[in-house]
Amino acid sequence: MGKLNDNRVFCPHCGADLQGDPIPEEIQHHYGATHSSRKIGISSMKEDCVIKWQCPDCKGQWKRKL
Template identity: 40%
Template sequence: MNYTDITKLESCPECGANWVDKLIPQEHWENYSPPYFYSRVIGVELLGEDRINHWLCPDCKHQFPRGMG
């Protein structure tokens, strides 16, 4: 199984929706890794857990396992 960083994808692998939001201002790039944009993908935490449980597409609501991000 290949590891995919879901937060670096530009579109949903399930529905193709665009996940690229705003460009991160260049003066803040030192705090981020490429690509330098804010992602619309949603990290879902469950009550009582201190971690992302799964990722969610804001358009089709498809859930991606935590291991993808």
């Protein structure tokens, strides 16, 4: 198995680190990542997917890159 993503992302508005808690090593392969994310996904009923993200600290929002 290749290297897993650590979900290291920073808020484009306030610079907060959005990497969450570590995922237990024995189940990381289910998530494809070593850590959870603190980003809040905002979805659209019309598009039936996450369309933008929100920072839990500053509440700033940005479009999801597809």
